[in-house]
Amino acid sequence: MQAVVLAVGKGDRLRPLTDDKPKALVEVDGTPHIEDVFDNLLELGVTKLVVVVGYQKEQIIERYGDEYEGIPITYAHQREQLGLAHAILQAEPHVDDDFVLMLGDNVFRANLADFVNR
Numbered sequence: 503m504q505a506v507v508l509a510v511g512k513g514d515r516l517r518p519l520t521d522d523k524p525k526a527l528v529e530v531d532g533t534p535h536i537e538d539v540f541d542n543l544l545e546l547g548v549t550k551l552v553v554v555v556g557y558q559k560e561q562i563i564e565r566y567g568d569e570y571e572g573i574p575i576t577y578a579h580q581r582e583q584l585g586l587a588h589a590i591l592q593a594e595p596h597v598d599d600d601f602v603l604m605l606g607d608n609v610f611r612a613n614l615a616d617f618v619n620r
Contacts, residue, residue: 505548506593509536509606510556510580524558526606527565535607536562540570543604548573552596553606554589556580 513525520528526536540551551570555562555577568575578592590603 503546503548504550504552504597504599504601505543505546506552506554506590506597506601506603507536507539507543507606508554508586508589508603509562510554510583510589511607512557512583513607522558523561524555527561528607530609535609537570539604539606539608540573543602544571544573546602548602551575552578552593552601554578554580554592556583556589 509524509526511525513520513528516525516528526539527534529535530538536553543551551573553562553566553575556579559577559579563577566575576596578596580589580592593601
């Protein structure tokens with residue numbers, strides 16, 4: 503299964519934490535938001551990550567490179583912040599089947615597999 507992770511936001515409401523990093527890299531309990539999202543998706547059995555990046559995208563790309571815990575990452579770039587639907591559209595060329603969508607700053611503490619199956 504493929505996953506699209508949106509990690510494009512500036513995080514204006516999280517300033518000053520996001521003055522020098524993208525919102526998805528803000529840490530909660532020592533872990534960047536996006537790693538928590540990745541870990542949840544890996545538990546679900548995701549085999550490909552498509553990460554849509556924008557604000558300070560280089561930091562995310564440099565940190566994770568082309569894989570996370572052995573799962574390949576493809577990056578899509580949203581050049582202008584034009585909303586969630588537009589961000590998802592940037593992933594379209596990299597997605598070839600059904601996919602699960604997660605926000606890169608989403609703290610999800612429910613049974614994700616049960617949620618996706620429903």
